[in-house]
Amino acid sequence: MTARQANVLTAVGLAGLLATVAFTAPRWAALLRSPATSVETDEAAAEETPRPAPEEGSAGRRISVRLYFEAPDRDGLLPEEREIAFSPDLAGQLRTVVEELAKGSTTGLLATLPPGTRVLEVFVQARGVAHVDLSAEAGAGLPGGSRAELFTVYSIVNTIVTNFPSVSRVRILVDDRPLTSLGGHVDLSRPLPPDMTLVALPAPSAEASPPVSEGARP
Numbered sequence: 095m096t097a098r099q100a101n102v103l104t105a106v107g108l109a110g111l112l113a114t115v116a117f118t119a120p121r122w123a124a125l126l127r128s129p130a131t132s133v134e135t136d137e138a139a140a141e142e143t144p145r146p147a148p149e150e151g152s153a154g155r156r157i158s159v160r161l162y163f164e165a166p167d168r169d170g171l172l173p174e175e176r177e178i179a180f181s182p183d184l185a186g187q188l189r190t191v192v193e194e195l196a197k198g199s200t201t202g203l204l205a206t207l208p209p210g211t212r213v214l215e216v217f218v219q220a221r222g223v224a225h226v227d228l229s230a231e232a233g234a235g236l237p238g239g240s241r242a243e244l245f246t247v248y249s250i251v252n253t254i255v256t257n258f259p260s261v262s263r264v265r266i267l268v269d270d271r272p273l274t275s276l277g278g279h280v281d282l283s284r285p286l287p288p289d290m291t292l293v294a295l296p297a298p299s300a301e302a303s304p305p306v307s308e309g310a311r312p
Contacts (some may be wrong), residue, residue, distance in 0.1 A: 096210070104231070158176070161249075162253050166203060169294065171290055174201050174203055188224055191257060192250060195249060207246060208231050211228055222263065223263050225267060226250060226264060227270055230269045233276045242277075244292060248286075263287050
């Protein structure tokens with residue numbers, strides 16, 4: 095083979111090689127990009143995959159709470175035991191309790207919150223202060239008189255504080271606004287501690303015999 099023929103064959107080989115590289119270049123580029131693309135896809139999929147929910151060990155758990163309503167036969171508040179769903183979130187648990195209070199009594203006690211009252215929001219701040227935001231019905235539907243207003247306010251405060259030791263005071267708001275009072279009698283400009291003096295004394299037993307005075311004859 096002459097030198098010229100060798101040069102021609104070399105040129106043909108180089109041309110073929112260039113053509114092959116040019117033809118397969120997109121495929122090589124795809125293969126080179128595929129690992130990065132796979133990682134990005136996996137990361138995106140991981141972000142889109144919902145995280146596993148926390149263990150629901152408290153699912154279906156219920157707790158007993160004491161709600162305070164007005165006594166029908168004497169002056170004051172009386173407790174009513176009720177079971178409610180448990181919530182690990184304190185604010186959520188307080189909201190459930192006040193919502194149960196707004197539903198009224200199931201044992202014949204008198205409601206302390208006006209009909210239609212809704213719980214708009216409940217949150218807890220530092221130092222054990224709970225804020226309870228009620229709908230406008232809490233003030234607009236309130237019966238007149240200072241005693242009725244006391245029972246409305248302290249049915250909420252006493253119910254929350256006696257059931258949840260981490261809460262020491264309660265601030266009541268209406269329609270997202272702080273008020274000085276619901277009806278002009280009870281100061282709501284500050285968080286209130288409970289007032290257990292408003293809890294009614296037990297009714298005297300009908301079976302109890304009256305005391306017999308000295309010297310009385312049977």
